[in-house]
Amino acid sequence: MKPSLETTVNGMKFENPFVLASGPPGTNARVIAKSFDLGWGGCVIKTISLDSSKVVNTAPRYGKLKSRETGEVVGFENIELISDRPFDVWIDELKQLKKQYPNKIVIASIMEEYRREAWHEITRRTQETGVDGFELNLSCPHGLPERKMGMAMGEDPELCAEVVAWVKEVSTIPVWAKMTPNVGDVTAPAKASVRGGADGISAINTILSVIGIDLQTLRPMPTVEGHTVPGGYSGQAVRPIALRQIMEIARALPGVPVSGMGGIETGSDAAQFFLLGAHTVQICTGAMLRGYEIVDELKEDLTKFMVEHRFERVADIVGKSLPYFTTHFDLVERQRAAKAAKAGRSNRDAETWQGAIKQETDSLTSG
Ligand SMILES: Cc1cc2nc3c(=O)[nH]c(=O)nc-3n(C[C@H](O)[C@H](O)[C@H](O)COP(=O)(O)O)c2cc1C
Secondary structure (H helix, E strand, O other): OOOEOOEEEOOEEEOOOEEEOOOHHHOOHHHHHHHHHHOOOEEEOOOEOOOHHHOOOOOOOEEEEEOOOOOOEEEEEEOOOOOOOOHHHHHHHHHHHHHHOOOOEEEEEEOOOOOHHHHHHHHHHHHOOOOOEEEEEOOOOOOHHHHOOOHHHHOOHHHHHHHHHHHHHHOOOOEEEEOOOOOOOOHHHHHHHHHHOOOEEEEOOOEEEOOOEEOOOOEEOOOEOOEOOOEEEEOHHHHHHHHHHHHHHHHHOOOOOEEEEOOOOOHHHHHHHHHOOOOEEEEOHHHHHHOOOHHHHHHHHHHHHHHHOOOOEHHHHOOOOHHHOOOHHHHHHHHHHHHHHHHHHHHHHHHHHHHHHHHHHHHHHHO
16 A cells, blocks of 8 residues: 555644745745645745844845755755844735645744744734744844844743744634754753643744855855854755754654754655654755655655655654663673574584584484
8 A cells, every 4th residue: 555645733633744944935926836736745935024024134144054975955054044034924815825735734933022922923924824832033133133132032931832822822722832953951941831721832943053164255155245243054965964953852752743854855765764753754855955746756765764664654764763862871782682582592502512413423423
């Protein structure tokens, strides 16, 4: 039987677990509609706020790290802010989108200043459009923290709990909190968010980075009028860090749905996130670099993996590799026990051989 990619998380029915992550791939309703036509299961829209006039982007705002051997982009840095499109325009577009695509999952990524009324207002007005869920951007690492938003909230567990609780006072739909990886212990803000009422956790947002220095001009990149700021790193290169943080969150919060992202470009990459406890996966940089069309490959590749391992549903994969993480002390113990068992086996083998030889010689001499 062909495995099913359909999966239900927090009551939201995804026709497949591949969701566009908040960013350029979900920058307006027109491109989101295109992605739905091509087969994506859902989209987290580019983060919106009540007053877009405060959001001013720069150009250039992207930087790339390429493989020395193949020239392939393996790492990607951005200093892009949240959506600079007016809130009212977004509200109209979201209404249309849900009318046109009732079976696709639309998650509104929202961000506001540290004010209860502002979070209440954005939650109330956005959910009136019929979107399926919220993702709270508590994690944008650049620009917004200067206004005490994004990562400035996400790195402080108490603020996470408080802001999530404000949203939950008003929200009638599921709420995911999106974590920053730029903290020592990602489980602290994740646990605090769940304490505040979050229905799920998304991770990871981008990793603070400096993509490189132009050795001609000696200016750091991306260079805007000769200067820059550290930006957010994403793409293939961040996948091992994302996998580690997903594993930590899943172990710390058993039963809480996790939406995993960071460097996913293939179905095999996605399978590893499910194995470490993710229930859905999100993709931003992969879709930017390779196009929305990769969704076909993602679905095929994941289906092949499921057939090989006889997984019938995505939920069957979730967390299957988690039991194999332990402590270093335990690894040493396991190694010692395995060596002892092997030595015991060789002793037993030697005894068996000696016994057999003795029996044979006995039978020869007695004959
Ligand atoms: C250009 C760009 C813009 C982004 N904008 C947002 C955003 O507005 N809100 C947000 O929550 N995450 C944003 N992200 C982060 C992504 O949603 C995602 O968490 C991160 O890039 C890791 O996934 P990836 O390796 O698949 O890109 C952005 C990422 C990129 C590359």
